[in-house]
Amino acid sequence: MSAPRSNERASASRSNERASASRSNERARARRLAGLVPVVRMRGRDVDERGRVSSPLELLFDLTFVAAVSAAVGPFAHAIEVDHVAEGIAPLLMVFFAIWWAWLNFTWFASAYDTDDVPYRLLTMVQMGGVLVLAAGVQQAFEVGDFTLPTIGYAIMRFAMVAQWLRVAASDPESRATALRYAIGISIVQVLWIVRLFVTQGFPGWLLVVVFVLLALCEMAVPLVAERPRLTQWHPHHIAERYGLFVIILLGESVLASTVAVQQIVNAGAATGLFVLLAASALALLFGLWWIYFLEPAHEGLERRRSLSFWWGYGHYGIFVALTAAGAGLEAAVVSMEGHEGVDPTVVGYGVAAPVAVFLVLMWGLYRPLTGPTVIPPAVSLGAAAVVLLLPLAAHSVGIAVTILLIALTVAAVVATTIVYRRFRPPVSVD
Secondary structure: OOOHHHEEEEHHHHHHHHHHHHHHHHHHHHHHHHHHOOOOOOOOOOOOOOOOOOOOHHHHHHHHHHHHHHHHHHHHHHHHOOOOHHHHOOOOOOOOHHHHHHHHHHHHHHHHOOOOHHHHHHHHHHHHHHHHHHHHHHHHHHHHOOOHHHHHHHHHHHHHHHHHHHHHHHOOHHHHHHHHHHHHHHHHOOOOOOOOHHOOOOHHHHHHHHHHHHHHHHHHHHHHOOOOOOOOOHHHHHHHHHHHHHHHHHHHHHHHHHHHHHHHHHHOOOOOOOHHHHHHHHHHHHHHHHHHHHHHOOOHHHHHOOOHHHHHHHHHHHHHHHHHHHHHHHHHHHHHOOOOOOOHHHHHHHHHHHHHHHHHHHHHHHHHHHOOOOOOOOHHHHHHHHHHHHHHHHHHHHHHHHHHHHHHHHHHHHHHHHHHHHOOOOOOOOO
């Protein structure tokens, strides 16, 4: 009986040796492949990873959106100047949706699956190229309603994201169902966007907007459906930082647009004391908006209430587009100082006031469910929004420069009141 057992042990030993040799050969092949094209299996990153910050690649990716946002700000500023806001608001909202949605999807995906290997970097580069193509078509979208180039650029970005999700499906069995739902859902909607270019020719403007809204809702439904079997492992501190950086990009674009307008006025020799007041007020306003945004602890709310991530993440469309529109309004305000005939100071004033009011209201509406009691008292933020909306009514009497000054002072009052309120308010714990 001992001989058969000995043979069995010898056979098992040889089998283990062959399996070990096979695994060694596989690892050796993987190392040789990695030496040529470094590839990392896409697994969800640790949601509690310490020191998680934006990567250099993410920062480079964001730079391409500067061009896209700039392309949207200029035409909308012109629409405000010539009192064609109604004609300009729809292209702005549609173009900015493409910008925002592509950025949002990349940001949340990177928070969960940033492997930073060669395929990941190359696919990110493709998405950056799509952003630039989209930006190149923004002017046509505003002027003649031609969304061909923006749609092509958007499709490039989204199909690159499909490739990323297919990598996840191949690499991470636990997230395969989620990844495949993303890949299939995104692909279907992108085909619909492309088909829209051909079947909606000749449609009236209102119907084009309806079709756009329906497809946008389909886009926003994809993550809701895809994440039902398993939520992706995004990092709350990383997401909060990424959103904050995008806010800074939007505010920076406002600074750039205003600076270009200032240069034009200075070169034309039209600078006056009121012009200096306007420039200083615009800077103070942007600084106040920045201060207000970063008063609320987004990372803490996202960490405690991950289930509200869709509410908070989707709702930022309103905050982002409001900041973009405010930048366009400031550019129009600066240009109006050149004394062009036909520029209505009330319209220009509302070009700044309305976005600022929307921003203040949304800062309360988005953070109240997420963090509980907001850092900024609701009576302060909502009251300031109401005051801001009344100020442009005096633009004909006091002028656009003083109107922007009063808006900036109102925003500054929100910041100052909040600081005093926090100084004397007892700390509130968030469950």
